Amino acid sequence: MKGTVLKVENLAVRYVTEDGIVQAVNGIDISVEKGSTLGLVGETGAGKTTTALSVLRLIPDPPGEVVSGKIELDGKALMELPESKMEKIRGGLVSMIFQDPMTALNPVLKVGDQIAEAIKIHQQLSQDKALQKAREMLEMVGIPGARMNEYPHQFSGGMKQRVVIAIALSCSPKLLIADEPTTALDVTIQAQVLELMKELKEKMDMAMIMITHDLGVVAEVCDNVAIMYAGRIVEQGTLEEIFNNTKHPYTEGLFLSIPNIDDRKAELKPIRGLMSDPFNLPPGCSFCDRCDYAMDKCATEKPEKVHFSPDHFVECHLYPDNKEFQLKGGKG
Amino acid sequence: MSDRTLSRKMIPATKKRSQALDVWKRLRKSNSAIAGLILIFIFLCLAVFAPLIADYENDALKMNIIERLQSPGADHWFGTDEMGRDIFARIVYGTRISLFVGVISVSIALTLGGTLGAIAGYYGGKIDNIIMRTLDVLLAIPTILLAITIVAALGASILNLMIAVGISNIPGFARVVRAAVLSIKDQEFIEAARAIGSRDHTIILKHVLPNSMAPIIVFATLKVASAIMATASLSFIGLGIQPPTPEWGSMLAGGRAYIRDNMYIVLYPGLAIVLTVLSLNLIGDGLRDALDPKLK
Amino acid sequence: MIKYVIRRLMMLFPVMVGVIFLVFFIISLTPGDVATIILGDGATEERIKDLREELGLDDPLIVQYGNYMIDLVQGDMGKSYSTGLSVAGEIKQRFPNTFKLTITAIFLSVLISIPIGVISATRQYSIFDNIGMIVALIGISMPSFWTGLILIILFSLKLGWFPSGGMKGIMSLILPAFTLAIASTASITRTTRSSMLEVIRQDYITTAKAKGVSRRSVINKHALKNALIPAVTVIGLEFGVLLGGAVLTETVFSWPGIGRLMVESIQRKDTPMVLGCVIVFALSFSIVNLIIDILYAFIDPRIKSNYS
Ligand SMILES: Nc1ncnc2c1ncn2[C@@H]1O[C@H](COP(=O)(O)OP(=O)(O)O)[C@@H](O)[C@H]1O
Ligand code: SF4
Ligand SMILES: [Mg+2]
Numbered sequence: 001m002k003g004t005v006l007k008v009e010n011l012a013v014r015y016v017t018e019d020g021i022v023q024a025v026n027g028i029d030i031s032v033e034k035g036s037t038l039g040l041v042g043e044t045g046a047g048k049t050t051t052a053l054s055v056l057r058l059i060p061d062p063p064g065e066v067v068s069g070k071i072e073l074d075g076k077a078l079m080e081l082p083e084s085k086m087e088k089i090r091g092g093l094v095s096m097i098f099q100d101p102m103t104a105l106n107p108v109l110k111v112g113d114q115i116a117e118a119i120k121i122h123q124q125l126s127q128d129k130a131l132q133k134a135r136e137m138l139e140m141v142g143i144p145g146a147r148m149n150e151y152p153h154q155f156s157g158g159m160k161q162r163v164v165i166a167i168a169l170s171c172s173p174k175l176l177i178a179d180e181p182t183t184a185l186d187v188t189i190q191a192q193v194l195e196l197m198k199e200l201k202e203k204m205d206m207a208m209i210m211i212t213h214d215l216g217v218v219a220e221v222c223d224n225v226a227i228m229y230a231g232r233i234v235e236q237g238t239l240e241e242i243f244n245n246t247k248h249p250y251t252e253g254l255f256l257s258i259p260n261i262d263d264r265k266a267e268l269k270p271i272r273g274l275m276s277d278p279f280n281l282p283p284g285c286s287f288c289d290r291c292d293y294a295m296d297k298c299a300t301e302k303p304e305k306v307h308f309s310p311d312h313f314v315e316c317h318l319y320p321d322n323k324e325f326q327l328k329g330g331k332g
Numbered sequence: 333m334s335d336r337t338l339s340r341k342m343i344p345a346t347k348k349r350s351q352a353l354d355v356w357k358r359l360r361k362s363n364s365a366i367a368g369l370i371l372i373f374i375f376l377c378l379a380v381f382a383p384l385i386a387d388y389e390n391d392a393l394k395m396n397i398i399e400r401l402q403s404p405g406a407d408h409w410f411g412t413d414e415m416g417r418d419i420f421a422r423i424v425y426g427t428r429i430s431l432f433v434g435v436i437s438v439s440i441a442l443t444l445g446g447t448l449g450a451i452a453g454y455y456g457g458k459i460d461n462i463i464m465r466t467l468d469v470l471l472a473i474p475t476i477l478l479a480i481t482i483v484a485a486l487g488a489s490i491l492n493l494m495i496a497v498g499i500s501n502i503p504g505f506a507r508v509v510r511a512a513v514l515s516i517k518d519q520e521f522i523e524a525a526r527a528i529g530s531r532d533h534t535i536i537l538k539h540v541l542p543n544s545m546a547p548i549i550v551f552a553t554l555k556v557a558s559a560i561m562a563t564a565s566l567s568f569i570g571l572g573i574q575p576p577t578p579e580w581g582s583m584l585a586g587g588r589a590y591i592r593d594n595m596y597i598v599l600y601p602g603l604a605i606v607l608t609v610l611s612l613n614l615i616g617d618g619l620r621d622a623l624d625p626k627l628k
Numbered sequence: 629m630i631k632y633v634i635r636r637l638m639m640l641f642p643v644m645v646g647v648i649f650l651v652f653f654i655i656s657l658t659p660g661d662v663a664t665i666i667l668g669d670g671a672t673e674e675r676i677k678d679l680r681e682e683l684g685l686d687d688p689l690i691v692q693y694g695n696y697m698i699d700l701v702q703g704d705m706g707k708s709y710s711t712g713l714s715v716a717g718e719i720k721q722r723f724p725n726t727f728k729l730t731i732t733a734i735f736l737s738v739l740i741s742i743p744i745g746v747i748s749a750t751r752q753y754s755i756f757d758n759i760g761m762i763v764a765l766i767g768i769s770m771p772s773f774w775t776g777l778i779l780i781i782l783f784s785l786k787l788g789w790f791p792s793g794g795m796k797g798i799m800s801l802i803l804p805a806f807t808l809a810i811a812s813t814a815s816i817t818r819t820t821r822s823s824m825l826e827v828i829r830q831d832y833i834t835t836a837k838a839k840g841v842s843r844r845s846v847i848n849k850h851a852l853k854n855a856l857i858p859a860v861t862v863i864g865l866e867f868g869v870l871l872g873g874a875v876l877t878e879t880v881f882s883w884p885g886i887g888r889l890m891v892e893s894i895q896r897k898d899t900p901m902v903l904g905c906v907i908v909f910a911l912s913f914s915i916v917n918l919i920i921d922i923l924y925a926f927i928d929p930r931i932k933s934n935y936s
Contacts, residue, residue: 018358053834056837056838058834058837058838060829083843084842087840087841087842088840089840090837090838090839090840091838091839091840091841092840095838095839096838098831098834098835098838100831103830103831103832104831104832104834104835105832105835106832106835106836106850106854107832107854107928107929107930108853108854108927108928108929109849109850109853117836117839117841118839118840121839121840121841122840151929151930153929153930164835167835167839168838364762364765465642466646468643468646469643469646469647469650470650472643472644472646472647472910472913472914473647473650473651473906473909473910473913474868474869474871474872474909474910474913475868475869475872476869476872476873476875477871477872477875477906477909477910480872480875480890480894481651481654481655481902481906482654484655484658484894484902485654485655485656485657485658486657486658487658487659557769561769561771564771565771565772565773565876568771568773568876568879569875569876569879569891570891570895571894581771581773584773584774584777588777588880591777591780591781591785592785595781598774598777598778598781599778602770602771602774602777602778605770605771605774606766606769606770606771606774607769609768609769609770609771610765610766610769613765613768613769614765617765
């Protein structure tokens with residue numbers, strides 16, 4: 001172990017809106033080791049983006065409110081930092097890549113200037129030097145340096161995402177948070193962008209949080225995986241543990257709902273129902289009304305963490321009494 | 333097929349009812365919209381019950397030289413004007429004219445402009461192009477100037493005033509209705525209506541317009557406000573309501589010469605304009621926010 | 629860029645031809661015989677007939693319009709019915725005064741409204757924002773001729789700081805320009821605020837913050853330029869409102885511009901003069917919108933690159 005880059009404890013975030021309170025993140029713990037990649041997996045609305053924005057302290061307020069939580073990045077307690085110090089950390093120690101490259105770049109500024117801006121802020125370089133470095137970054141992500149004087153609308157979606165990556169990596173962050181970086185891209189471009197990210201991550205020796213709902217992406221790039229559901233992390237472990245020793249019914253459901261390359265004839269089984277109403281989470285396990293294994297107490301009691309290894313835990317009532325329990329359909 | 337068409341068609345109807353309720357709930361939460369509603373209600377009462385409040389012939393019309401230019405007091409709440417008429421009474425009767433002209437001229441603009449906009453939006457293509465390019469010509473003349481020109485040609489009268497203000501607002505309504513129609517014409521239930529063979533004007537009147545009402549209502553509310561302002565403006569330069577009929581703009585024009593010593597003579601009629609226009613603007617804004625909460 | 633400007637200029641012509649025809653047509657609806665109006669009721673049949681011929685009043689409207697257009701491109705807008713002077717000459721003499729007034733007013737508006745709109749948006753629902761928005765709404769609801777009268781009462785009659793009318797020096801410009809600016813200021817403020825609110829929740833603003841850009845420069849550098857795009861459109865539209873308002877403001881302040889000229893001409897049934905004034909107003913409005921569209925292209929690279 002090389003030590004921890006990011007440690008999040010008991011993070012809870014809610015959005016207070018006119019229609020009610022959304023409990024977006026409800027007490028989660030995450031840690032990311034230096035140089036490793038954590039996959040944060042869950043369907044839309046699970047609270048993944050909210051978690052990511054919390055680390056940068058960029059939750060829109062209002063309506064967002066961080067209810068509780070400690071965030072330690074590279075030994076610094078972020079929650080206590082004044083805004084001015086936080087500005088130095090954003091884009092410096094930790095960067096983020098957003099889901100939709102079409103809207104992530106400022107339409108009225110040249111891409112070169114958008115990259116150089118981050119460099120100027122964090123590395124105190126002159127305008128010329130920063131632009132020079134921006135050009136290098138652009139070339140590093142596979143775009144000819146000459147195009148740095150163009151505007152975002154002159155780039156395709158995949159190239160825009162490359163620009164966003166160049167911005168994020170321009171100051172060699174220790175942690176990169178990638179929020180569904182390939183979801184909005186064409187399938188063929190997805191693989192290229194993913195490959196690029198993997199390569200650069202190795203080269204720059206950073207840690208990464210890869211947010212996705214695509215288990216294929218997870219298998220490709222992650223060392224550890226956290227499965228998120230309705231603002232909780234319901235199962236977490238190494239890639240190997242999650243894929244081969246699946247414990248949570250929701251995780252199992254995720255696997256069953258994607259096509260299996262080894263067994264093409266296997267029936268696809270989407271998870272039934274919809275995610276619980278975020279305005280009104282059930283008192284017990286949030287997955288209760290969609291779970292094939294649900295028991296009486298699932299509806300009333302919140303499940304506790306059960307550990308299978310120091311890294312691997314699950315939050316589910318199936319296990320405290322019977323650690324040997326095996327799910328029916330998964331790969332386990 | 334017919335079954336599915338039916339159920340599809342029912343969606344917007346039910347949705348609309350609950351949407352109207354939602355809108356009202358949100359509107360009720362807005363203090364400024366409520367203030368606007370109360371204000372306009374007061375003005376409406378003044379207009380409707382004017383005869384109970386003041387005597388038209390004796391207070392608002394009849395010259396009374398002995399009592400001219402009296403300061404506000406117990407007899408004359410807002411004082412008297414240069415002809416000795418009671419300013420309060422004239423303001424009360426002025427409300428009738430302002431609201432009437434405002435609403436009628438907007439109705440003219442809404443009917444004509446709305447029809448043009450609906451046709452342009454619904455049929456698109458060449459028809460759209462011809463209508464909108466023609467309206468661009470109207471738009472190139474600032475609204476109030478167009479109205480002034482029309483009244484100047486037709487002569488100053490209440491009817492011509494309403495026609496002028498109405499016509500000058502046609503392009504605005506055409507644009508808003510066209511945009512609203514465009515945003516809705518390709519939705520499923522419209523296609524369903526087309527599929528069962530409804531005729532174009534039935535589709536437009538029964539399906540398209542009712543479902544694109546929201547932006548039109550907001551626009552119309554705001555335009556009644558500006559029509560009231562335009563009416564007063566035209567009357568102020570002598571092109572609107574002619575004296576001695578009590579109208580706020582012409583009251584200001586008449587009192588202009590006496591402001592040195594009797595500022596109330598222009599103060600109160602002006603305030604009446606400001607408050608009426610303000611109340612409609614408050615309601616229009618509130619409606620817009622209530623209809624589209626995310627834009628707030 | 630040049631292509632874009634040329635294209636926009638080309639679009640101006642058909643609109644202006646249409647505008648002139650429309651105004652020509654509206655004014656032709658004026659009841660009463662022009663020749664009788666000019667010569668007075670006592671004139672002989674003979675003289676009226678001669679004058680009708682001279683002015684081409686018996687030609688079909690479209691011919692009259694054609695003749696007017698031919699004269700117009702040569703800079704001739706006919707003669708005033710009441711003074712016999714050249715309409716173009718009169719307008720040329722008065723136009724700079726209206727220009728001075730409206731330009732001052734629009735500068736005042738922009739200078740005041742943009743900062744207030746931005747601050748309001750960045751502090752949405754603060755006291756500043758709430759008061760600012762109420763004041764803006766009241767500003768939109770005040771008729772300029774009334775505001776003008778109230779300003780005259782306060783600052784001229786009571787305090788004696790400014791003259792109450794006429795055009796003598798910079799001091800006489802302040803009250804009318806301010807009067808004219810109020811409504812536009814209010815409405816540009818509201819647009820700036822709402823487009824700013826729209827912009828600051830865009831993804832690229834989050835991207836900028838995630839880069840470590842300070843709050844201040846997120847607003848000034850990233851958000852403002854985007855928010856200005858709709859604001860600039862409204863500035864163009866407001867200029868039209870302002871030109872219309874000039875008619876009233878000039879009347880209130882006895883400002884010798886074409887707005888007042890137009891009102892006087894209407895009262896004298898001096899149709900060529902009215903026609904000339906409206907055409908000049910519409911042309912100014914169209915030119916301002918042309919300038920706005922070009923400005924647009926400078927702010928928004930998406931438009932510029934479409935035409936380069
Ligand atoms: N700005 C916001 N205002 C109100 N609710 C929000 C906001 N952002 C996110 N939410 C809500 O919080 C929950 C979690 O959202 P998010 O973190 O975006 O999930 P994910 O990224 O996993 O799709 C969702 O129910 C979403 O509707
Ligand atoms: S706690 Fe109960 S409902 Fe929740 S996942 Fe486990 S078995 Fe299913
Ligand atoms: Mg997300």
